[in-house]
Amino acid sequence: xxxxxxxxxxxxxxALGGALGVVLIRNPFYTxxxxxxxxxxxxxxxxxxxxxxxAAAQVVxxxxxxxxxxxxxxxxxxxxxxxxxxxxxxxxxxxxxxxxAAVAIQLTIAVVGSGLTxxxxxxxxxxxxxxxxxxxGEALLTKFLLPFEAASFLLLVAAVGAVVLARKRRGxxxxxxxxxxxxxxxxxxxxxxxxx
Amino acid sequence: xxxxxxxxxxAFIFCIGAAGVMTRRSPLVILLCLELMLNAGNLALIAFARxxxxxxxxxxxxxxxxxxxxxxVIGLGIIVAMxxxxxxxxxxDLSELRG
Numbered sequence: 001x002x003x004x005x006x007x008x009x010x011x012x013x014x015a016l017g018g019a020l021g022v023v024l025i026r027n028p029f030y031t032x033x034x035x036x037x038x039x040x041x042x043x044x045x046x047x048x049x050x051x052x053x054x055a056a057a058q059v060v061x062x063x064x065x066x067x068x069x070x071x072x073x074x075x076x077x078x079x080x081x082x083x084x085x086x087x088x089x090x091x092x093x094x095x096x097x098x099x100x101a102a103v104a105i106q107l108t109i110a111v112v113g114s115g116l117t118x119x120x121x122x123x124x125x126x127x128x129x130x131x132x133x134x135x136x137g138e139a140l141l142t143k144f145l146l147p148f149e150a151a152s153f154l155l156l157v158a159a160v161g162a163v164v165l166a167r168k169r170r171g172x173x174x175x176x177x178x179x180x181x182x183x184x185x186x187x188x189x190x191x192x193x194x195x196x
Numbered sequence: 197x198x199x200x201x202x203x204x205x206x207a208f209i210f211c212i213g214a215a216g217v218m219t220r221r222s223p224l225v226i227l228l229c230l231e232l233m234l235n236a237g238n239l240a241l242i243a244f245a246r247x248x249x250x251x252x253x254x255x256x257x258x259x260x261x262x263x264x265x266x267x268x269v270i271g272l273g274i275i276v277a278m279x280x281x282x283x284x285x286x287x288x289d290l291s292e293l294r295g
Contacts (some may be wrong), residue, residue, distance in 0.1 A: 004197055005197060008197050008201065012201075012205050015205065015209060016205070016208060016209065016212070019208075019209050019212040019213065019232050020212060022212075022213075022216060022225070022228050022229060022232060023212055023213075023215060023216035023219070023220070023229065028222065028224050028225060031224075031225055031228055032228065035228050035231060035232070038209075038232070038235070039235070042235055042238075042239060045202065045205075045239065046239075046242055048197065049202065049242050049243055049245075049246045050246060051242045051245070051246070051254050051257075053254070054238075054242060054254055054257055054258060054261075057258065057261060058261070061261060061265065062231075062235075062261070062264075065265075066231075066264075066265055066268050069268065069269070069272060070224075070227075070228070070268070070272070073224065073272045073275060073276060074224065076276065076279070077224070077275060077276070077279045077285060093218070093219050095218075096214075096215050096218030096219040097215050097219065099214075099215070099218065100211040100212065100214050100215035100218070101211070101215075103210075103211050103214065104207060104208055104211035107204075107207035107210070107211070108204050108207055108208075111200055111203045111204050111207060112200065112204070121198065121199065121247070122197060122198060122199070123199055123246040123247045123248075123249065124246075124247065124248060124249025124250075125249065126246070126249045130249070130251065131245075131251060131254055135251050136251065136254060136255065136258070139251050139252065139255050140255060140258075143252075144252075144255050147255075147259055151259055151262040151263075154262065154263065154266055155262060155265070155266060157266075158265070158266035158269045158270055159269065161269075161270055161273065162269045162270060162272070162273040163273075164273075165270070165273030165274055165276070165277050166272075166273040166276040166277055166280075168280075
């Protein structure tokens with residue numbers, strides 16, 4: 001019991017620190033690394049909530065795959081370091097933290113003061129294999145088959161969309177004197193190359 | 197641990213993410229802050245699933261993860277396209293679609 005509390009507070013601090021790091025750090029590269037810390041801490045918290053499969057998925061999918069994608073894009077695009085420095089516009093920017101603090105206080109009051117008595121318990125009695133891959137898989141393939149298939153279709157659409165968005169547009173940057181394959185096959189290519 | 201601890205933690209993480217979306221200007225970082233908010237939602241979903249003792253909340257969180265991955269892929273594709281066209285990577289400069 002004590003060990004559980006210790007784990008919760010350590011990794012809750014990790015999750016909050018990672019989140020603050022994401023918002024406050026200027027270098028986008030370190031921002032992504034802060035998010036990785038955050039995601040790992042959340043995975044441990046998922047384990048405390050007996051969601052073993054989701055914890056594993058969080059580490060593999062999020063902290064692994066998605067964050068590597070982010071790092072590639074940060075390395076490709078490069079980040080500007082100076083983005084928090086003003087451009088002096090923006091009551092919106094100034095009011096953002098105040099608004100967020102107000103929402104946080106309000107949500108906390110709502111949670112703590114809510115009439116849900118079960119919130120102050122450690123949860124319902126669940127068996128050993130609550131949240132195990134077997135249970136998740138069974139639920140996905142029986143009761144939630146339609147959302148499961150819809151999710152796979154959504155992933156396909158996103159993959160195709162990303163390729164369409166990020167591919168090189170042919171014809172925009174092609175140099176004028178490029179030699180095409182068909183010209184080479186017809187024998188024009190060599191003449192063109194010799195003329196150059 | 198009481199479930200309410202987890203729910204309060206998720207509320208805090210959500211608000212940090214919201215503050216980031218409002219204050220940062222790089223779309224990359226805004227996407228990261230969106231991830232924060234989605235993860236806060238996931239934590240709340242899983243906490244409530246534990247409270248009720250029902251695995252359906254975890255399925256919900258899993259689907260949220262899938263949607264978040266799709267959102268990241270499309271968002272990063274847009275950022276790469278912006279970079280290709282030599283646009284500044286700054287949401288304040290991209291106001292063509294403003295009404």
